[in-house]
Amino acid sequence: MARVLHRMREMAVALAAAAALLAATAAAAQPRVSAVRLGEHPDKTRFVVELSQAAPYRVFTLGKPYRVVIDLPQVTWNIPEHRQGEVDTGAIESLRYGLFAPNRSRVVLDAKGPVRITDVFRLPPQDGYPHRLVVDVTRVSPENFLQPRERDPIASANPLPEAEQRQRDVAEADDDRLTIVIDAGHGGPDPGAIGVDGTYEKDLVLTYARHLKERLEQAGPYRVVLTRKRDIFLKLNERVEIANEVNGDLFISLHANATRNGRASGASVFTLSETASDEEAAELAAKENKSAVVAGMDLEGTTQTVSQILIDLAQRETMNTSKRFAGMLVDELQNEVRLLENSHRHAGFVVLKSPNVPSVLLEIGFLSHEEEIQELKTASHRRTVNSQVVDAVKQYFQWRQARR
Template sequence: MFNRFFRFALMALLIITGNILSGPVMAEPAIDVSSVRLGLHEDKTRFVMEMSAEPKYDVFLLADPYRIVIDLPELDWRADDSGGRQKGIVQNYRFGLFKKDTSRVVLDVGGPVTILRTVILPPSSGKPYRFFIDIQKTDEVSFQRELAERRSNLSERSIALVAPEPPAPSRKYTIVIDPGHGGIDPGAIGKSGVYEKKITLAVSKRIHKILSKNSKYNPILTRDDDTFLSLRERVTFGRQAKADLFISIHADSIGRANFRGAAVYTLSENASDDEAAELAKSENKSDLIAGVDLSVQDDTVQGILIDLAQRETMNFSVKFAEMVTPEIAKSGMKTRGRSHRFAGFRVLKAPDVPSVLVELGYLSNREDEKILKSNTGQQRLAQAIANAVDKYFETIDP
């Protein structure tokens, strides 16, 4: 489909520049978190978790915005955190599965901080293990020094995500289906409280099942459970799989409850409209939400070879996008006016893989949410996308 020279040159270039940092891999049983709280102690803020076992952990700092990240073994979070997530210098905290066997807690802090100490207390007086971290305000120079020291102490690890090699026959097309969000990043939240990450995974699995029945296709899911993948990992997954098509599945939410309908997006640094630009900005925050260190990542693709290949790739992306919309309309889901749009989504930036982002509908709209939560609605949407895949490959390779 693409010039082999471009593929070879791109692989060589991205292998040279593609070092990726990943969090620790821990293969321990899930640890119960029974209680979590924030406290003020003189001039410091303390974050405490009560746990059923002693955890191994890594703690590091992030800037722009200021965050503290705590990586732990997989946690079963049973704590009631209704007591509030803001106290002292901590403005908010969140938690979730970051990758297989690794849970992550992210503390949003209101400025430069220093970590005074991290302690694990053994069980005593009827209390289980207690993990606590004390933090204190500091100046920017001290913060940057501590940030650099903690970063250098974390050993570099190669990316744990390895996509399967596609089958040998040239007519077997590899389609990577990417369920948006996951783990610590729930995505949008529907009117009924349903998480976007659950909807995207359910529909993606249905697409995978349908495509698996066709001997022409080798469908692969970027994730098949509730784990987090960074945007760069998703792009890398598609490239490692030598994908012929990359489909990222999402379900948006917006402040206006009357807005509804599906839309399909392709890559462009110049957004088609303000709504597309705002959506791309929101989706591109996924790494920030999960506590990914953006300062060590370079998502920009530069150079003449990459630019040429990406232009060709974008043409194929647009071709597929224009086939998806009418199929979704047939499924019963309303489609938006100008339902093919474009903006600078990081997840679509593989320079040699045609990529689209499908927004299935608005979870903030009760009618859309009802369709997206139902088995019938999910199956019809999955079938619509699979039908578009058939038409696309019939067009480019009759």
């Protein structure tokens, strides 16, 4: 018996070693992108991705709004100096890229109008250039923009593997800690707001989310679940699903704002409502709700209720509790942090729609404000904001306990 057990243990060790080797090989085999370029030609706009190896691809166009999407296997983006956002080259207005699913990277090109893909091809290394994927597009009239059923993706002969689903994280049955879900907004090909200095909202709020998890776990018997732990895209309804799957007691979505004029500054807290508290809140909700479009998803033919959020009776109680927590959060924040006027507002944010999990959205400040963005990036400001959040969370659970 002992010998059998010993053999089994040996086999398990060998299997684990093989799995580790496989994982290491997969990471080593991951293509690296060293450049993305756009060029304007008389008859076309050319987009080029430079890669460390030939990779499978899938390229397609989307309408409403007009976009070109280039899907690749998971790649490493090795272009630190490159800024995403507005590019204004030929038919293309702006450009974004990132991890769209666990094994799928994506580039999204926003077109200025309807376009058609005229050519997609790969080039081997030559004249000092590495492997390249070339995508040519031309402008077409709206009438000549292909209907969805005619728009077959152009794919490499060796196909891309299916996009993997996210891993599910469910509470252990005997875990009776309070569960707080921290949601870092945006991610992957959706950078969120882009700061005056090139900072992406998705990166900034992820640093706040990770730190907040640590602080909360030190502060009490809390189980803290992050909706995303890395730079990856997640649909808004997936974030809501996670909060429900883990039986969240509280959901806090972290964001940072940006405005065109760059004058606005300060943090603010939002809760869900059918009608927005004010015009700015409505605009902000519309912007935050656009995440799927930004990440290159096809919403044509789906009924979007982005401007009109429907709230059922069962949600009212949760909404009142959310407002209660939002009030506590504003009270705590205003001790230490500069707040926007009317710091508690409400609007139809899709990410706050959990029927059973009280949810708030915290905009930590404005990336469009020259001084505020510098402050937001400091560890000391992150500590200050997060301490206030921790205090508000403690207060909220005390209040909830007292009501029982």
